[in-house]
Amino acid sequence: MKVPILLPNVFNYPFTYETDLDLKIGDYVIVPFGKTNSTGVVWDHFEKENQKIYNLKKVIKKLNTKPIKVSTINFLNWFSEYNLTPKGMSLRLHLLSNEAIENFPNSEYQQYNTKQKTNNFVLSEEQKISVDELRQNNSKFRVHVLQGTTGSGKTVVYFNSIKEKITDGYQGLILLPEIGLTFEFEKKFKDFFGFTAAIWHSGITKKNKKIIWSGLASGKIKVVIGARSALFLPFDKLGIIIVDEEHDQSFKQDEGVIYNARDMSISRASFENIPINLVSAVPSIETYENIKKKKYSYSRLISRYKNAQLPNHEIIDLNKYKLLKESWISYKTVEKAKYHLEKGDQVLFFINRRGFSPNVLCKNCFKAFSCPNCSINLVYHKNIRKLLCHYCGFETDLKRECNKNISASCKFVFAGPGVERISEEVKKIFPKYSSLIFSSDTMNKKTSSENLKKIFNNDVQILIGTQLISKGFHFPNLNCIVVLDIDLSSLGHDLRGAEKNLQLYHQLSGRAGRTGKPANIYFQTYNLKSDAISKITNADPFIFLENELLLRKKNNLPPYERFISLIVTSENAKKLEKESYRLKEHLVKNLNCKILGPVNAPIYKIRKNFRNRLLIRSKKTSKIQKHLHLIIKKFKFSNGIKLRVDVDPVNFN
Ligand SMILES: [Zn+2]
Ligand SMILES: [Zn+2]
Ligand SMILES: [Zn+2]
Structure with missing residues (x-):
């Protein structure tokens, strides 16, 4: 008999095979494919666009694995349609490195079934x-x-x-x-x-x-x-x-x-x-x-546990308590932190930037140090004395011939701080206390458990952290958080900016005061007019979400409309421009939706690829993905152009 077998590859349909085995929908099998063999699954439908069927190949064997359930097949089919991804690629997410694993003894x-003593949770x-x-x-x-x-x-x-x-x-x-x-x-x-x-x-x-x-x-x-x-x-x-x-x-x-x-x-x-x-x-x-x-x-x-209170928050006005040159912690903030340290509390300085400085310039030629592969500034990491790109991993030394003066090197200045720079300042201000940087550069899988133990046991008193620190860690002694620049972290071309800040704030404040002691969050800011801080610090997040939802409705933003991003990329900027407009034309002709763009992406180049974005905005109810899939299928890009479809995008960079 003939059976449809879906394979974990880029095709959106199952292939037809011949078999004498007694196969049912969901069985895992091995079949010949091209010059090798591949794992596949007996799927629930044959390929619809009946191409000519040549001499069919035979299923090699059925695997000793319980068949995939029909409900799971239905889910994977639906997943493909919703995310505009080939069915074979969805199957790939289900298999383990393209394999189905047979039973072990x-x-x-x-190890997963050994019974141990449980604790009683009241x-x-x-x-x-x-x-x-x-x-x-x-x-x-x-x-x-x-x-x-x-x-x-x-x-x-x-x-x-x-x-x-x-x-x-x-x-x-x-x-x-x-x-x-x-x-x-x-x-x-x-x-x-x-x-x-x-x-x-x-x-x-x-x-x-x-x-x-x-x-x-x-x-x-x-x-x-x-x-x-x-x-x-x-x-x-x-x-x-x-x-x-x-x-x-x-x-x-x-x-x-x-x-x-x-x-x-x-x-x-x-x-x-x-x-x-x-x-x-x-x-x-x-x-x-x-x-x-x-x-x-x-x-x-x-x-909260033990009736612990959420931390109090306090604003430190940087117009009044001015920052000194090359300093990012005001003396008022220092006073507050000192008070907590002397009580034996841990103190966290929060700044959402890694490395030493996010922006390195030459004071003679004014040229920034940017990545040759990406349109982004390199971040200086002082501890390894390298400039790094956080997108492509490019790294280089702090050395460059100056444009202004060919025979000389650039004279570098560092604009703005990252965690390393704050750490230097903290060490100068509080030489008696030990400190630790908590960012994805310093907390890898190997060092993190060691470092977490140190924090837990109060072996470090001061933490300097990026948003990594907000993710659910339990630090019993942390009772003081200083947010160094909330203004910066609320900028950005991002419709979720406000929502993200709200979540970040609640996550951060959740780190402090976990054992019932009084805790404080201090915000350093120049911007006293904005009510952003008072909005996000309300203990009931539903109040904020309610307002945010009204704004979204007024502006027809998600969740009231469906957004689909199309990201077109190419190593050739000119070609990209041309093809993006051609795609837009094709979409406008065939799709009854609002289509915005193409525009250059905010990060125009990543890993040597130039990037353009289009945004489709449609009613939530219409089956936009199905139409879009067919329309894109009919469109033939010229060589060297790639398209990625992002349904319900979160990032717009
Ligand atoms: Zn790069
Ligand atoms: Zn220079
Ligand atoms: Zn880094």
């Missing part, structure tokens, strides 16, 4: 109510939002709903931003459940991934805690999905196949007909809108 799964009244609310209607698809102040004990609440599902024989999936997958979280899980969860992220060994993949497919592993890619795993009997920190931008995958893991989890839950819980201190604006429309139900946790 049971002993390999033992729930507050508020938590008990939430546990009950999460339990309602949870035998079918529904979205429930658990909103709770940082430190209010959301984790234990959703652990309870997972526990119930496991007891009923189901599997559970917890999605976290990659950076949140800490040892601390795993330990809490083990303390609560009495067994080890499978951990899934980019740093897991191939062998472990194989065990987890096959263990989930065969139902021998109960719970997986994973970064966004875990949502494509082959669950045998998935019963519940949790998306923790659902607002986090890192759920948006911007490289390769572009998708939003939070939104796709909701769809997967819908196809599997199971409940999903979105968890956050400050829900995303999309989630908030769905709460308002009563599409999602929700619970709220208002009190």
Whole structure:
């Protein structure tokens, strides 16, 4: 008989094969493809545009893996359509390096099934109510939002709903931003459940991934805690999905196949007909809108652990307490920090820029030091004495012939600070205290647990951190946060700027005062007229989200309209210009939507590729993706032009 087999490649349809085997939809198989063999899956439909069928090749064998469920196939088909990505590429997200993993001996799964002693977690009244609310209607698809102040004990609440599902024989999936997958979280899980969860992220060994993949497919592993890619795993009997920190931008995958893991989890839950819980201190604006429309139900946790208060905030007026030359910490701020340090509190200086200085110029020829591959300034890293590009990894020494004076070198000045520069200043002001830089340059997988321990044990008193530090770490002694320049971090060509600041603020303030001691956040700013600070510091984020939503509605922005970005790239700027306009014309002719652009992207060049952007704005209800897919398919780009489609874009750079 003939069978349709989908392969993990760039094609949007299954290939037809011949077989004598007894194959059913969802079976994993090995088939010949080109000059090699490939893993594939018996799909639910044949290729529709019936091309001529030559002599069909034969399926080589059926794999000893439980077949993929029809609900998962439906999900992957839908995923392709929604994100305008070929079905083969969606299958690729599901397979492990293009393979389906056959079962291991049971002993390999033992580590996830060994029972240990559990700790008793006593729930507050508020938590008990939430546990009950999460339990309602949870035998079918529904979205429930658990909103709770940082430190209010959301984790234990959703652990309870997972526990119930496991007891009923189901599997559970917890999605976290990659950076949140800490040892601390795993330990809490083990303390609560009495067994080890499978951990899934980019740093897991191939062998472990194989065990987890096959263990989930065969139902021998109960719970997986994973970064966004875990949502494509082959669950045998998935019963519940949790998306923790659902607002986090890192759920948006911007490289390769572009998708939003939070939104796709909701769809997967819908196809599997199971409940999903979105968890956050400050829900995303999309989630908030769905709460308002009563599409999602929700619970709220208002009190913090041990009745800890959220930090007080105070504004330090830089017009009054002037900064000295080459200094970014005002003497008023120093006074405040000193007060906390003398009490034994930890102090965090927050600045969202890595390295020493984000901008290096020559004072003779005024030329900035920018990346030869990207249209972006290089960041000077003093500790390694190199200028680095954070986009392409280009690095160079601090040396250049001057345009003004050919025989001489440039005379460099550093404009503005990054964490390293603040660290230098901190060391000068507080020589008695030890300090640590907390950014993605300094906190890699190897050093981070060591450093986290130091912070936890109060071996360092001062932290200088980027927004990395806001991601869910628990620092019991941190009771003072200084935000060095909120003005800068609220700039940018980004419709989500305000929302991001709100989330950042709540995450940051959630780091402080976690053990019930009084805590403070100080904002250094020149801009006293703006009410931005008073807006984001309100203890109830729903007030801010309500206002933000009104603004979005007034301006027809998402979530009221569907945005789709088209990013056209080429190494040839002229060709790019021409092709972008040709694409625009083609779209205007065929698509009944507002189409903006093409414009040069804010970062016009990345890794030697020039970039143009078009933006499609359409009604939420229309099936825009389906039309767009057909229209793009008909359009033939000339050589050397690439197109990426970003549905519901988060970044516009
Ligand atoms: Zn670069
Ligand atoms: Zn120069
Ligand atoms: Zn760096």
